[in-house]
Amino acid sequence: MSATPDRESLIAAAREAAALAYAPYSKFQVGAALFFADGAVVTGANVENASYGLSLCAETVASAKVLSSGGQGGLLAVAVTGGAPGKPGAGATVTPCGRCRQVLIELAQLGGTDPLIWCDGKDGGLELRLSELLPHAFGPANLG
Template sequence: MSVADTAPITEDTRDSLLAAARAAAAAAYAPYSRFHVGAALLFADGGVVSGANVENASYGLSLCAETVAVSRAMNEGRRGGLVAVAISGGPEGEEAGTVTPCGRCRQVLSEIAQLGGTDPVIWCGGGAHVLMLRLSDLLPHAFGPANLA
């Protein structure tokens, strides 16, 4: 299913998904960086799955919000159908400038998108400014399941 096969993504959809990302960020466990990030994933069936970053005293074991959201989605049996992602974050209790997915998260998002053949819209929140990109703009020439066939 391609993005073109889904219902149009409206400004209201964007605003709703960004609000879900902000709400997820409020639940972050970030005692070390105090930088809370939330991600919300929109699927073709209208379902939304969100996640927040989870830090660990062993910093390398921390989980980004996007990875948590994708893990939750996969645990719910979602394999593809990803049409949009919203990300919001900043110091505890406030929104920072534009927050984009890190490299690892770009790859994790790419996996679930490639399973459904989509190139989701990525909305990166930052106060009044929202950066809109496609996942393929953030991770061109991505490695994925087809590379292992």
């Protein structure tokens, strides 16, 4: 039986994760929370690097945590938030960047899901499916 994601709880988890971001350069903290069919929630925060190209986005950190601990499917929902320190969700709506969309597609396709994506922002945010964020995506399904 599959658990049901709760939008407000998942956004709250993303906001908590954002508070842990290492963002000394941009001062823009991002948090992500991934919800799985078994009820598990895995969070991540952005991790910046002085060599900017080596920085990691929150969604990538959370996905790496899942995959490196043996998880490979059942992704049902993702919440993403961002903003100035102490103010996640208080600014413009934050959506996953292109790289993160691709990383999330990898995780979703492993379990054959098209997760809801909840993007947090002061205007009430945005809700859509991952397939809407990255139509015609290339992923594991294309290799088999």
